[in-house]
Amino acid sequence: MNDTFLKACRGEKINYTPVWMMRQAGRYLPEYQEVRSKLTFLELCKTPELAAEVTIQPVDILGVDAAILFSDILIPLEAMGLILEFHEKIGPVFPDPVRDQKAVDRLIIPSPDEHLNFVLETIRILRRELEHKVPLIGFAGAPFTLATYLIEGGSSKFFFETKKMMFSNPELYSGLLEKITACTSLYLKAQAAAGAQALQIFDSWAGILAPVDFERFALPYVKRIIADLRQSTDVPIIYFANNGATLLELSKTSGADVLGLDWRVDIAKAVEHIGPDISVQGNLDPIALLLPEKELRARVAKILEGGRKARGHICNLGHGIHQFTPPAKAKIFIEAVHELSGKGS
């Protein structure tokens, strides 16, 4: 198996920089569209054979160095007892937002084996099929990010309801976060037990918080999950606080092996800032894949140079690949990372 990715996570010596792309199993690939055309997004997440198939597509088509489980961060929230819908153009919707103690009390902490077995089954299939290929990354949303969806009832622009609860009813907020944290902890442990070889925690909305609020309302729950995972597994853990340029120092205290960097950060400066004792992942602007090949390669070279001073560097986009990206552009990116970092030389 190509274990370059796992080695980079742990800061071990490698011969070239591994690369994968957030949302690499997704709509920009015609092969994905083909599978997806036969069922809904949620159905696809819940059909292990097909979820495994789309997970592997970018490995075969693009030559990435890691596969990431095809799923959605909101899947375990549905298992907590909530109705989850995906509407075209709007995105995810929870028709019954969680905004009072009663709604928090109603949430169950699902047993992964019982309520989320389709995810674990997908992981088991993938481990068999990826055996001689690349490692498999499992993932979950960070508790704060998951809470925003529950409280807002979906995505949001200003996150007024979330912050209102944080600021004016911190007890209610922490009660909700405790439950989400317990659920996420069990869920990630089960993923590792089923065979996930690394785990990424997506804090997609961390960047809406001032550092002082991130420290109080988001980070403690991530720390607890990571500390808890360390009791039962030694798989590398990646923490990605999106739009988190001002949260890097705090994020480093999460206990993660790798910090994800979004594209707003100059990777060289970020590494200088957080120090050479942790690995980093990132961080090309996904839409910069549209640059002419020469400029794209120059930008990849710059990112590789910036990552060189970190303990380890996994090249990636700074956010999920956009659905209108030509797959050929993604391929140029993957190949440029390999070539410019010395693969095969």
Add this chain to the structure above:
Amino acid sequence: MNDTFLKACRGEKINYTPVWMMRQAGRYLPEYQEVRSKLTFLELCKTPELAAEVTIQPVDILGVDAAILFSDILIPLEAMGLILEFHEKIGPVFPDPVRDQKAVDRLIIPSPDEHLNFVLETIRILRRELEHKVPLIGFAGAPFTLATYLIEGGSSKFFFETKKMMFSNPELYSGLLEKITACTSLYLKAQAAAGAQALQIFDSWAGILAPVDFERFALPYVKRIIADLRQSTDVPIIYFANNGATLLELSKTSGADVLGLDWRVDIAKAVEHIGPDISVQGNLDPIALLLPEKELRARVAKILEGGRKARGHICNLGHGIHQFTPPAKAKIFIEAVHELSGKGS
């Protein structure tokens, strides 16, 4: 006139920290809702007597140290020959997005006196009515931010079309930006000539750009406008690159007197980073106004402390006040800034 705000912009000695709030003339005020109920948003922008009335409301009701012209950054784009609509819940819409050379060629560079006289008239009324009160801030959108609306046809989540044009057709992009820059330059000069005593340039979407792209695709146009303004006016200029934590060093080279800081930044660290030779404005999370009074005051104290090492500090929110904010909370904020920074003591 209370000129504390202007002095803080210029870094002159003051006895207390001036404060105003972005979007202070807005929907959270019942007095604004009352005026607004009689006409559409765009009509209100174009009716000088009423636009002046709502501009003054927060000065009288909350005791802020500066008034900001009631208008919208998209107003001059309409004058460039485009149809602009405001839809409830969606926001601004340009039904004919600007995505090719023909559309760029069709744009006119409006004469402010002729096409935007209603704005200048509002400013003239305001200067008379604010004579013994506070200074008046005029404003415009930064060219990059304005371009995103034209290219996307409104607001956006990923700004795919904007970045696509930047990355794959930079000549088309720069042609469009040149025209918007010329328009904005004339518009701000006319505002100063009509009586605006400070000018703020809102780069609301600068934060979607990697530093390397901000430097190439956004900053040069801001620099040009500021250099151009310096030829004809000495009013202080505030540049606010929203979500711009990683753009501060570059923003400082814009030539502005004051840099606006959004709430994601720790103001003390930002000041340390950019140095003591420029003023700063900000930066409470607008929704943190919902904190209990004691905590809100503590947070204000921390922001004031952070701002103390800057050349000058104008206290403000880190973004526009949210429409569901109780006006009483805004009042606590304004009073806390004054009291904790030594007004009247």
